[in-house]
Amino acid sequence: MKISSSVILACLALLSACSTLNEQECRSADWHQLGIKDGQQGEPANLLDEHKESCTRYNVRPDESRYLAGREAGLKQYCQPGNAFRLGMNGEAYKGVCPLDVDAAFRRNNAAALEVYNSKKKIEDTDRQLSRKEHELTEKDTSDKERIRLREEIRELDRKRDRLRSDLHYQERELDHLMDEARYRGEPR
Structure with a gap:
């Protein structure tokens, strides 16, 4: 061959x-x-x-x-606390490489920041879905039956976005608390 x-x-x-x-x-x-x-x-x-x-x-x-x-x-x-926050806010998950004495705090700080990042992305995605549905609703060739379905989907997406915003508000408060703790301990942010 x-x-x-x-x-x-x-x-x-x-x-x-x-x-x-x-x-x-x-x-x-x-x-x-x-x-x-x-x-x-x-x-x-x-x-x-x-x-x-x-x-x-x-x-x-x-x-x-x-x-x-x-x-x-x-x-x-x-492995500085500030880097844990920065990585998470940029959508990067912790790779588990820090020494044991800082691993738990780094993991917690990164996870909290990553949770905020992910929630913001979900809200952006929901906003895009809402825009598409609202655009479909205004098209001339959309039937009445379709309009009823689209209005219900829009209401559901509005409720979903409200829940996500509420979750985000709570997550941001938790993240602020962790950042304040890091500042209080004199750790670089």
Whole structure:
């Protein structure tokens, strides 16, 4: 069986796309700085295994101890309470990478902020649905039966949006409380 060169090239391209580092990066890496960068981004510890796998192809061995020391330093920045709030408000869930002494608080703060983010997205989605239904209602070719159905759907969406807004108000109060607690303890926001 003959394999075409284009299939081989496609497979090689696919393999290289899965690599965390290319040959140049493997050969010139400052493993401590790379660890800091990965830690600051909240990357899981097993990313080092992926770096090792990428660099093994080029006969480069990562400096594991320097990488892990750098990652630990980077995690100190990532695991600040303010970052938990920021990540959640941007729709990013906590990856479970912080040390045990701050993990529970980070998880709680991130979850509260993420809940607010998700509620806002649900309200936006409901608003879009309402706009579509209201537009359908005003179209000339909408039958009377359709109009009755659309009005009921609009009423239901209005009720849903009211519930979501009420939930959001409560969630924002909870988030404010957690942020105040973090400020009171002198933790950076």
